[in-house]
Amino acid sequence: MRYFSCDCTSADGNPVALFFENTQCLSCQRQVGWCFEERDMLVFDQNKDGGFHYKGRDYVPCANRANGVCNAMIPADTISAKPALCFACHFNDNIPDLNVDGHAELWGNLERAKRRLLFTLDSLSLPMPDKQQSPEGLSFHFMADKDASDHFRTPLTHVAAVFTGHAQGDITINLAEADDVARHRMRVDMGEQYRTLLGHFRHEVGHFYWDLLIKPDEAKLTQFREIFGDPDLSYQEALDKHYARDPDDQSWRSEFISAYASMHPWEDWAETFAHYLHIIDTLETAREWDLIDFGKYAGLTLPQDDGPCDPQRLIDCWSEFSVKLNALNRSMGLPDAYPFVNNPVVVGKLKCVHSMLNKTR
Missing domain, CATH: 3.30.413 (Sulfite Reductase Hemoprotein; domain 1)
Structure with missing residues (x-):
């Protein structure tokens, strides 16, 4: 997640940080909201009739903002239907x-x-x-x-x-x-x-x-079979077998990111896909908050950035940072934030996810 801030400053003269879920700046009290069209957290001025404005453009709250479940704001000139719902x-x-x-x-x-x-x-x-x-x-x-x-x-x-x-x-x-x-x-x-x-x-x-x-995509499907296995295996049989397994059986650890991933190639893909998003989003947050030096990894860039991303450098960076992340959690008396081991087989699967998504981009 990127770092967001208000254009006001705190008492010490630093920008006031905004979290992705904020609806108001706690310093200047102005309304804020996520705008999908702008891909940014915006800070709004309001006129006497309660209208929202940002750099001369009118915005309307997502209809679910009134329910307290959404913080999105929508450019008024893009709304074509009611209720006005964000992306x-x-x-x-x-x-x-x-x-x-x-x-x-x-x-x-x-x-x-x-x-x-x-x-x-x-x-x-x-x-x-x-x-x-x-x-x-x-x-x-x-x-x-x-x-x-x-x-x-x-x-x-x-x-x-x-x-x-x-x-x-x-x-x-x-x-x-x-x-x-x-x-x-x-x-x-x-x-x-x-x-x-x-x-x-x-x-x-x-x-x-x-x-x-x-x-x-036949080419991607062939690659999937090579890395994850045959997706045509009976899902119901795999499901029954998984839930009948001895909970103390840890044999899955040598090839899978989780026990659930070992059930069927579809679940292996979905679990690995989820971990790929865990990794890239957390590393982006760490970088944005100056918690990690990407220069140490020969100019590592993330998949979200413009330009190529080396998946091995990505995994190397995550391997080091996740240990620090777990240590921080333990210092607070909390469970490990990332209680998983990315062994060589799992790393190969993460690289496959990276490759598949990179081709799509």
């Missing part, structure tokens, strides 16, 4: 029932993670068709279980729950994943090292890009 919100096909207590807050958590996802995809110049552009275009469905107790059950033992997943461009996220307690319980029950909202989005969109970029 991120226009992908929503289902949102939670806001008449249920707590749903608005959980929905807000989902939207913040989704905007971060779309920011990264846009920075990589990846295509993001919607349902109007393609029947298998991207859409999001944020839905809740009929029975809240389903949040705490093993996913394969009940039928009332909403399953987080992807199908034909539709990404469904169970609203329970936005509840910290429910998500932690699920992480423990499933024996997972890492489970976050942003991680879910990055994993599921990996499936979307497999369908969009790899499945129809």
Whole structure:
């Protein structure tokens, strides 16, 4: 994530930092918001009638800003339909029932993670068709279980729950994943090292890009088979075998980034894709906040930057920084931020993801 700041200054004369989720500058109190069209966090002046202005242009809040779940602002001269929805919100096909207590807050958590996802995809110049552009275009469905107790059950033992997943461009996220307690319980029950909202989005969109970029391209499909395996293997059989596995079986560690990745080549791709986004986004944040010296890696550039990116230098930089990141977390009494080992096989898969996306760009 890039570094953003307001044009005002703090008491010590330094620029006031803005986070990607901010709706107001805490120093000058002006309204701020993410503008997809400008690809920037903008700070707005307001006139007496409450209108928003930035450098002589009028802006309108995304309709979901009033719900407290979105901070986006839209150039008024680009709006052609009502309600006015920003680029991120226009992908929503289902949102939670806001008449249920707590749903608005959980929905807000989902939207913040989704905007971060779309920011990264846009920075990589990846295509993001919607349902109007393609029947298998991207859409999001944020839905809740009929029975809240389903949040705490093993996913394969009940039928009332909403399953987080992807199908034909539709990404469904169970609203329970936005509840910290429910998500932690699920992480423990499933024996997972890492489970976050942003991680879910990055994993599921990996499936979307497999369908969009790899499945129809014979050359990419051949490369995929060589690196990840046969995608035509029975998914149901792989699923049954995965959940029947002894939880103490650690044989997957030599070839996969996670136990779930070992289930099927599709999941291996989606998990590796998600980790690729973890790596490049975190390294961008570290660079923007002067936490890492890219010069040490012979002028390393990131895939988001203009110009070529050497994937081996990228991995080398991440290998060093992730150790420091984990050390910082431990100093705060927190679990490792990145509890994974990128062994040589996994590195090869990360390089494959890099290659596939680079060709698309």
